[in-house]
Amino acid sequence: MTLLDIRDLSISFAMYDRWLRQTTQPVIQSLSLSLEAGEIVAVVGASGSGKSLLAHAILGLLPQNASVAGEIMFEGKPLTAAALSKLRGSKIALIPQSVQYLDPLMTVGKQVEQAARIGQPKALRQSIFRSFRLPEGAAKLYPFQLSGGMARRVLVSTAAVSGARLIIADEPTPGLDEAVIQETLRIFQDLSASGAAILFITHDLAAAAQIADRVAVLREGRLVDISPASSFAGMGEALSHPYTRALWQALPQHQFIEAVGWNDEA
Numbered sequence: 001m002t003l004l005d006i007r008d009l010s011i012s013f014a015m016y017d018r019w020l021r022q023t024t025q026p027v028i029q030s031l032s033l034s035l036e037a038g039e040i041v042a043v044v045g046a047s048g049s050g051k052s053l054l055a056h057a058i059l060g061l062l063p064q065n066a067s068v069a070g071e072i073m074f075e076g077k078p079l080t081a082a083a084l085s086k087l088r089g090s091k092i093a094l095i096p097q098s099v100q101y102l103d104p105l106m107t108v109g110k111q112v113e114q115a116a117r118i119g120q121p122k123a124l125r126q127s128i129f130r131s132f133r134l135p136e137g138a139a140k141l142y143p144f145q146l147s148g149g150m151a152r153r154v155l156v157s158t159a160a161v162s163g164a165r166l167i168i169a170d171e172p173t174p175g176l177d178e179a180v181i182q183e184t185l186r187i188f189q190d191l192s193a194s195g196a197a198i199l200f201i202t203h204d205l206a207a208a209a210q211i212a213d214r215v216a217v218l219r220e221g222r223l224v225d226i227s228p229a230s231s232f233a234g235m236g237e238a239l240s241h242p243y244t245r246a247l248w249q250a251l252p253q254h255q256f257i258e259a260v261g262w263n264d265e266a
């Protein structure tokens, strides 16, 4: 079943040039993308390519000066402001890019428990803290008392306990050590196995290829390619789009292979 259907989405900002003339700056152009229940779709692309704006557009969190065209449907119905106010935090959860989104005045344990809409909130919170190796005592802390990595695990925990059908994860892994990244990816796989769709926005193409079903590539606001994750293997021989192949080959582990090849020939 198609859970999220984005059709021909364009976003632009009203800007003023240095002579104070109003211009429009397109930031997302004619983007179409759909997500099935249980599917993980990764969105990769350089900084500034429009990944967070895509997330914010789905959640209705764009700034006032943004103009939006196109349609976003959730479970077959348009995602209007009224629909979103009911769905946000229940059927649709965001893992925001910045840990600043945590409520500074509430303990993190309480924040995760409040996010749990199904089941027993405290038990769910304790179980997700254990998976993330967050000590039980961390529940009583306020966001400013946590390290950046702990705060990020709390953000992922909030979405994981929410029971949401659609999880939009905007760069959930930077600053985390490899074991915690793997734990985060495992939790995403568990959530998708239980039927949730995940839009996994990341700079980490290796992580995207590891858990996603499909990988969408954004470049300067345009979706230039969408490939099955299985094509991200070897030197990218199965990737048909040159930009996607270049991104894949630019990973440090591949440059190393190239460098070895070059040395052999020399």
Ligand SMILES: Nc1ncnc2c1ncn2[C@@H]1O[C@H](COP(=O)(O)OP(=O)(O)OP(=O)(O)O)[C@@H](O)[C@H]1O
Pocket (backbone or CB within 6 Å): 013, 027, 045, 046, 047, 048, 049, 050, 051, 052, 053, 054, 063, 097
């Ligand atoms: N409020 C705004 N007004 C004008 N331009 C904006 C606004 N917010 C974002 N932009 C522009 O839109 C483009 C896309 O931004 P976005 O935050 O979606 O990038 P991103 O792909 O998430 O980057 P990163 O990987 O660094 O998080 C950027 O060029 C940015 O400068």
Ligand code: NI
Pocket (backbone or CB within 6 Å): 051, 052, 053, 097, 170
């Ligand atoms: Ni971003």
